[in-house]
Amino acid sequence: MFLKRIELQGFKSFADKTIIQFENDITGIVGPNGCGKSNVNDAIRWVLGEQSVKSLRSGSSMADIIFSGSEYRKPVNMAKVTLVFDNSTKVFDSPFEEIEITRQLQRSTNEASYFINKTPCRLKDITDLVMDTGLGRDSLSIITQGNISSFADAKPEDRRLLFEEAAGVSKYKKRKKISLNKLNQTKENLDRLQDILDELERQLTPLSRQAKKAEKFLKLREELSKIEISVLAEEIESLNSQIEKLQKSLFENKTIYTSKEASLSKQDLDIMDLRKEMYALDKQINELQGEYTKAMEESYQLEKRKVELDEKRKYAMSMADNAKRKEQLKTLVDEARFEYFDRKARFDKQKAELELHTKSMNDLKSKTQRAEYEFRQSNDVYQQLLNQKQILENLAKQPFQHQAGVRAIMSARRSLSGIEGVISELLKAHNNMANAINAALGGSVYNIVTIDERSAREAIRFLKKNRSGRATFLPMTVCKPRFASNNQQLIASNCNGFIDWACNLVDCDEKYGDLRDRLLGNVLVIDALENANEAAKMLNYQIKVVTLDGDIVHTGGSMTGGITKNQTTPMTIRSQIESIQSQIDGQKLKVDTLKEEMRVLNTRLDDETDTCVHLQIEQAKLENILATKKQKYDDYAAELNQLGVELDESKEFVEDEIVVLMSKMHARIDEITSNMQSLRQKRFNKGNQVEEMENQVRLTRREMSSLQSEIHQDELKLTQQQTYLENALMRLNTDYQMTYENAKSQKEDIDIEQAKERVLFLRQEINKLGNVNLDAPKEYEEIKERFDFMTSQKEDLEKASEQILAAIDEMDQTMITQFKDMFDKINAELDGIFKSMFGGGKAKLSMVDPDDILNTGIDIDVQPPGKLVKNIQAFSGGEKALIAISVLFAILKARTIPLCIFDEVEAALDQANVERFAKYLSHYRGQSQFIVVTHRPGTMEQCDTLYGVTMQKDGVSKLLRVQLKDAIHYTDKEAEQ
Numbered sequence: 001m002f003l004k005r006i007e008l009q010g011f012k013s014f015a016d017k018t019i020i021q022f023e024n025d026i027t028g029i030v031g032p033n034g035c036g037k038s039n040v041n042d043a044i045r046w047v048l049g050e051q052s053v054k055s056l057r058s059g060s061s062m063a064d065i066i067f068s069g070s071e072y073r074k075p076v077n078m079a080k081v082t083l084v085f086d087n088s089t090k091v092f093d094s095p096f097e098e099i100e101i102t103r104q105l106q107r108s109t110n111e112a113s114y115f116i117n118k119t120p121c122r123l124k125d126i127t128d129l130v131m132d133t134g135l136g137r138d139s140l141s142i143i144t145q146g147n148i149s150s151f152a153d154a155k156p157e158d159r160r161l162l163f164e165e166a167a168g169v170s171k172y173k174k175r176k177k178i179s180l181n182k183l184n185q186t187k188e189n190l191d192r193l194q195d196i197l198d199e200l201e202r203q204l205t206p207l208s209r210q211a212k213k214a215e216k217f218l219k220l221r222e223e224l225s226k227i228e229i230s231v232l233a234e235e236i237e238s239l240n241s242q243i244e245k246l247q248k249s250l251f252e253n254k255t256i257y258t259s260k261e262a263s264l265s266k267q268d269l270d271i272m273d274l275r276k277e278m279y280a281l282d283k284q285i286n287e288l289q290g291e292y293t294k295a296m297e298e299s300y301q302l303e304k305r306k307v308e309l310d311e312k313r314k315y316a317m318s319m320a321d322n323a324k325r326k327e328q329l330k331t332l333v334d335e336a337r338f339e340y341f342d343r344k345a346r347f348d349k350q351k352a353e354l355e356l357h358t359k360s361m362n363d364l365k366s367k368t369q370r371a372e373y374e375f376r377q378s379n380d381v382y383q384q385l386l387n388q389k390q391i392l393e394n395l396a397k398q399p400f401q402h403q404a405g406v407r408a409i410m411s412a413r414r415s416l417s418g419i420e421g422v423i424s425e426l427l428k429a430h431n432n433m434a435n436a437i438n439a440a441l442g443g444s445v446y447n448i449v450t451i452d453e454r455s456a457r458e459a460i461r462f463l464k465k466n467r468s469g470r471a472t473f474l475p476m477t478v479c480k481p482r483f484a485s486n487n488q489q490l491i492a493s494n495c496n497g498f499i500d501w502a503c504n505l506v507d508c509d510e511k512y513g514d515l516r517d518r519l520l521g522n523v524l525v526i527d528a529l530e531n532a533n534e535a536a537k538m539l540n541y542q543i544k545v546v547t548l549d550g551d552i553v554h555t556g557g558s559m560t561g562g563i564t565k566n567q568t569t570p571m572t573i574r575s576q577i578e579s580i581q582s583q584i585d586g587q588k589l590k591v592d593t594l595k596e597e598m599r600v601l602n603t604r605l606d607d608e609t610d611t612c613v614h615l616q617i618e619q620a621k622l623e624n625i626l627a628t629k630k631q632k633y634d635d636y637a638a639e640l641n642q643l644g645v646e647l648d649e650s651k652e653f654v655e656d657e658i659v660v661l662m663s664k665m666h667a668r669i670d671e672i673t674s675n676m677q678s679l680r681q682k683r684f685n686k687g688n689q690v691e692e693m694e695n696q697v698r699l700t701r702r703e704m705s706s707l708q709s710e711i712h713q714d715e716l717k718l719t720q721q722q723t724y725l726e727n728a729l730m731r732l733n734t735d736y737q738m739t740y741e742n743a744k745s746q747k748e749d750i751d752i753e754q755a756k757e758r759v760l761f762l763r764q765e766i767n768k769l770g771n772v773n774l775d776a777p778k779e780y781e782e783i784k785e786r787f788d789f790m791t792s793q794k795e796d797l798e799k800a801s802e803q804i805l806a807a808i809d810e811m812d813q814t815m816i817t818q819f820k821d822m823f824d825k826i827n828a829e830l831d832g833i834f835k836s837m838f839g840g841g842k843a844k845l846s847m848v849d850p851d852d853i854l855n856t857g858i859d860i861d862v863q864p865p866g867k868l869v870k871n872i873q874a875f876s877g878g879e880k881a882l883i884a885i886s887v888l889f890a891i892l893k894a895r896t897i898p899l900c901i902f903d904e905v906e907a908a909l910d911q912a913n914v915e916r917f918a919k920y921l922s923h924y925r926g927q928s929q930f931i932v933v934t935h936r937p938g939t940m941e942q943c944d945t946l947y948g949v950t951m952q953k954d955g956v957s958k959l960l961r962v963q964l965k966d967a968i969h970y971t972d973k974e975a976e977q
Ligand SMILES: Nc1ncnc2c1ncn2[C@@H]1O[C@H](COP(=O)(O)OP(=O)(O)OP(=O)(O)O)[C@@H](O)[C@H]1O
Pocket: 011, 012, 013, 014, 031, 032, 033, 034, 035, 036, 037, 038, 039, 040, 064, 065, 066, 067, 068, 069, 955
């Protein structure tokens, strides 16, 4: 027998191990309803691979096929069914003579196990083994009452499945399905590959450009590094020597400055000493003045006494005789002459003195006038500067006159949080840099800095709410520094008129450093517009360049400048105020100096004028006295002449006491005057000396100031050079990982100027390249490799797809041929079998669409004897079952099926038809093995062996071999029930 044995344990109602042996062609399984007959059929289907719980008439999960227990029996944990086949006829494609297939399921783990000949295997191995043997879950070998009753009513397309099974095309169908799946998968893979290829191609084009750029960059950089090491070494050497020179010059200048400072304080001390001396002289002059007044008083008294004496003498002479008169007259003439010449000598002397002082006074007058003129001029300038400052200060009091929004925020800053201030106030431009910085900042000059975005939002809400205009806010949290690249910095520092990067030309609180560098880190300051254009060009117009005047060369090359360039912003105003203040300070010094000069000159002029006036008065007095003395002398001489006495002018002395006293007094006055004069001269000289020294002090101060600015310049230069040096050393370190000593030892003997030019050129070229992706060549290679690999894979897939298509074609052809052959064979058998079953009539199968054999549905045209009805739907249930059974028998004729299990297929037939059916079964003896589940005695009669299935109250099916009469008894009993 093909199926030799079934072993069941724990499967559905077969709780205990049950073995069913098959020894004959037709084995009947009988028993009352619900005893578990169909469970045998289910068990066979289960082992052959059934996966549908519904088809197995079980619960919701596969575990429901395990014996679930009854009132009297506990459930079991495992179901196991084994089918043992005889494979001597090689129904199965296996070298074994006997095939044992086992399926087992554990309740606890819901784990299924499969075995072929006790060897664990996969479910697929079992389905593959039984495929196209006629067995299998959807096969012809297991036919139920349901199959039979639904056959006639089935759609032609669903009916087709039975014929396919008979034709043995399932394996091709399955293979075709697999091939189609493969084809779909291949197509999907191809689509995916194509997507990837498209994506890779999209990446390849720019990457190839980037790779070329990177290669160019690397070439340039290699050349650059070769030259630049030498250039840097040279530069560092030169910077070191310049720094040394600057340090030396600074040291010398500072020494000179210190010595000048010392000499200045000495000069100040000397001036102080001279002033003290002048004061002492003034004191002495005053004392002499007192003495002079006293002497003059005494002289006046003497003159008075002399006049009285002379009157007395005149009277005595008029009373005396001629001889006496002559004698006395002679004495008087001598005295008068003495006095006259004495006064004349004094007068002449005084006159000369007066002339000298008048000249000096005139000199001083013109000096004073000149000083006054200079003072007025300087004072005018000073006042103008003060006025200008006043105007600027008024402007500074209204810094945001035209920026309503900024004004509103700054007025309300106390009630708002996180407002730091306006850029123009937070950044302070260095001296003379305000215009450049103002231009560099552009519109940002009025930006309001906030600590974060939230504060900016709050401020904007405030502006909206109060309708107070607009303002731009710069939250500090979003400000990231922005600097020019190393290349750009190097190129810029070599440009004519390079001042610095704008960020280095402002002061600010360190916390605004990022803000400053964000706004000014990549703006270049160049002295004038022409150089700015040149610099912008060298930097490939990638950098904004501004000039000291505030002209701008924007990135891209557009230019801004003209009469509105001196935009008055708080920054420029503040810088102008500072610049004016320094001018004011300088001018004030000048004005004060000129004022002091003027004061000194005026004092001296006053002194000199006093002296002149005094001398003039003295002259006038003396002139009168001289005239009187001359008159007196002439009168006495004439009188003496009348007396006939010759005038003797040789006598140079007189004996009169008063005259002598007077002469002495005059000599004393002269001496005092001369002393005074000499003291005045001394004082005058000291004054000149002070003036000279003050000039000298001014000169020294000027020298010191220029020295100071020279020192300042040198210090700036030194800082600059030191920065350059640091930069050069850093570049050596970061770009070439070298110390100066290394670089020096590697320095090549090249023309440094040419090398510098080359470095600059290379830097410019590198700069022109912009952002370079150094990984691009590698990335390009990788992606190219992937692209090529994918392309070859695509070609392979395309080939595979073609091969699958060819295989599908071949399978289709085979299926068409096999299906058609089988269809024809079945059709050929059907009519005869139909006639046997119905006792006449005719039946024929037809294809719904003969042009599409692969998919066509199958129709049945039948005509039972004596009936005209052709529509199969119109037949009775029994007729429909008999038609189906006829087709089934036709199939069994056309194709040998080693095992057929009929589960109550004849249930709907009447007694006569059951007998016809049962008898017809015998036609297949020796050809197929039948297991027939039945209630019908007619069928039982044809069975070689009968098994009875019983179920006691413990709900467990039991199996025993029964005799026909017992079996019929069963059915009788059942019929009675
Ligand atoms: N997992 C299970 N555990 C215990 N008993 C089960 C289980 N599954 C099904 N049964 C029992 O199997 C019986 C049904 O068996 P089956 O359908 O084979 O009967 P039958 O003999 O073919 O009946 P009929 O003649 O009416 O077609 C029922 O009594 C059912 O309770």
